[in-house]
Amino acid sequence: MTVSELQTYLDKSPYYKRYAISLTEENGKLITELPFSDSLIGNPAIRAIHGGLVAMGLELGANLQANLDTGSKLTPLSQTSSFLRRTKDKPMFVSAEPLKSGRRFVVMSAVAWQENREKPVATAQLTFQV
């Protein structure tokens, strides 16, 4: 699939379209943007994004990048997420790269950041079944 096809897929998805996720390509790598909205809030005191939705962004970014790389539809098997910094009421971006791309499994590493790419808010390692 191409980036525009993936974007169309997200825009048509009943679940993903609620978050108005947008995709861009930067030097051959997919950047998944999750715009901030009140429906993402996990901690209202500091208006931080819900950890589960940060993990969702990481999984989606990795899944779409793997889809772009392999051309195959992938099923998530496992995910380990580490939360490095508290999130703010700002957009979140995710990029991912393959650690191992096999015939049956793909292992991806994903990173999420907000205002500064050098200061990631979360990382994840994910395994997908091809």
Next chain:
Amino acid sequence: MATNQDLSQNDNTDLKSEIESRFAQGMGAVKDLGIQIECTNGRLSHMHLPYRADLCVEDGQGLCPNLASTLLDTAFGLDVMLFANVKKYTATIDYSTSLIAKPAHKVGLVATTEVKGTNHNSVIMTGEVRELETGSLVLTGQGNFLFNKPSTSSVVS
């Protein structure tokens, strides 16, 4: 160092009711997704997410598998707050999930959690998500969660 027993003995019903209420009302994500909370004796009994067509990845499919992970993280967060009797929201340090099966069409999800132990100001949790109507296992997970240590003003021993 706080132990499971020390913390769980902090039985303050008013504070726990307030935590439950703040959690349900204050979190935009919880309200938006329609996550429902069931507590028994001041602890999280289970948390469930009824089926809604607008929470599916594609029409005619089950709920987005990501929602199982989001539901479990939410359940972990509330259970840590209730367990530790703290008003402040907890922070997820890390958590791991394994997807066993995608949710079937037109079924909701239910998450249950268990405190495995506590270490200084973090709590180690395990949990699972099952289909609400059939009981089929969807996802298992575990994680570490940070909480602000109870102070005399926030805990009645």
